[in-house]
Amino acid sequence: MCGVFGAFCKNGSSVLEDVYLGLYALQHRGQESAGIAWNSENGDEVNSIKGMGLVHIALDQKQLASIRANSAIGHVRYSTTGSSGLANAHPITANYSMGSVAIAHNGNITNATGIRNMLESRGAIFQSTTDTETIIHLMAHQSHKPPLDALVDALRHLKGAYSLAVLLGNRLVAARDPWGFRPLVLGRREDTTYVASESCALDIVGATLVRDLEPGEMIVIDETGIKSLRIPVQASRKYSCAFEYVYFARPDSVIDGKSVYEVRKTLGCRLANSSPCPSAEIVTGMPDSGTIAAMGFAECSKQRYETAIVRNRYIGRTFIQPTQRVRTLGVRIKLNPIKTLIDGKDLAVVDDSIVRGTTVERVISMIRQEGAARVHIRIASPPVRFPCYYGIDTPTCEELAAARLDIDALRSEVGADSLNYLGIEDLLSAIGLPPSDICTACFSGEYLDGGEDNGVDL
Ligand code: SF4
Structure with missing residues (x-):
């Protein structure tokens, strides 16, 4: 389990301190490492700061407050795929032929090993052992497409759980897998739009909860406003994690319209x-x-x-x-x-x-x-x-x-x-x-498509 947070400010104000605060509110979702990524002012290059441990140890609040960036994403990690180390800390970043990309991921991609094996057999060299890096490589394999199309195409191949905050150049993108395993919410405060793993992280920056992202929804936030797209995968049913309500989420959060408390x-x-x-x-x-x-x-x-x-x-x-x-x-x-x-x-x-x-x-x-x-x-x-x-x-x-x-x-x-x-x-x-919207697999053994699945369709 991890926490993701993203912010985009239309009037150009810097959002890095907000992202730091958002991560602070999501600390319960991961304590191994923390990181923040933002774009250079022209959007050509992605920068990041990452560190091991709790947010206040891993990241320097003063340093972040002094950096000007009107869009940024952040992540707190606890490892489920890949070891606990700085190379696996998020956001995972890359500058590739079509621009810059940074990804913060909550969840576990169940067919990541199969995708990775396939991509490595075609010459890809991975920098980390995280499942998240497969998304960047899948995008790079579609380098003839604009970054947003390449991201949609990459997500089409994934199975399992992903709630993502992504920076594509100067755009903030959020995506929730078609089954809705992990929570992801949209919030707003004046000219700033936020995405967060839990609504408690919106409270800390004074934002109001607009709504949850729908399973299979991708939201693109830029100067022109907010666009909602669909990930082109037909899910047989939803799998919203029951354990978020039982244990993981903070009690002051609201997930899919239900107060955790x-x-x-x-x-x-x-x-x-x-x-x-x-x-x-x-x-x-x-x-x-x-x-x-x-x-x-x-x-x-x-x-x-x-x-x-x-x-x-x-x-x-x-x-x-x-x-x-x-x-x-x-x-x-x-x-x-x-x-x-x-x-x-x-x-x-x-x-x-x-x-x-x-x-x-x-x-x-x-x-x-x-x-x-x-x-x-x-x-x-x-x-x-x-x-x-x-x-x-x-x-x-x-x-x-x-x-x-x-x-x-x-x-x-x-x-x-x-x-x-x-x-x-x-x-x-x-x-x-509705019971058919809830994942209870750790109690019942009723997994999506039979559980661990390395099926690859590339
Ligand atoms: S309900 Fe259990 S198996 Fe399903 S996502 Fe949550 S923790 Fe995992």
């Missing part, structure tokens, strides 16, 4: 109805991702809610750290239970999901050390049993706790007195979009 609260409420925990004296949430669902659970079950586990805010999310060792250390140092709330009590602990099972096991152990009498785990989504091929780091079934074990064996492994999950039907109805 409201969805999370409803998930908790439905969980309270389907898997009540009447013996619990306190309902608490696994911070931060389970907190809102826990509030919904407590509200619907009319039980007492307490913030019984406190999170150190200055530690990143464990789930999106790249190695198991860092994940394990992260859990140990980031959460702390409050003994006076827990000692001698029956607790219902609500979390958004169990992926590897590391966090829940350690938290239960910590809670027991603080004297909890019984610990009941309630999960506000279905068991994650299948890997995601669309831009989330759940690579193999062996790493997924619910794929390795049935629910009772998992309960025993994590040390809970009871463990219950939300059903898929409840998840879909809490999101509130």
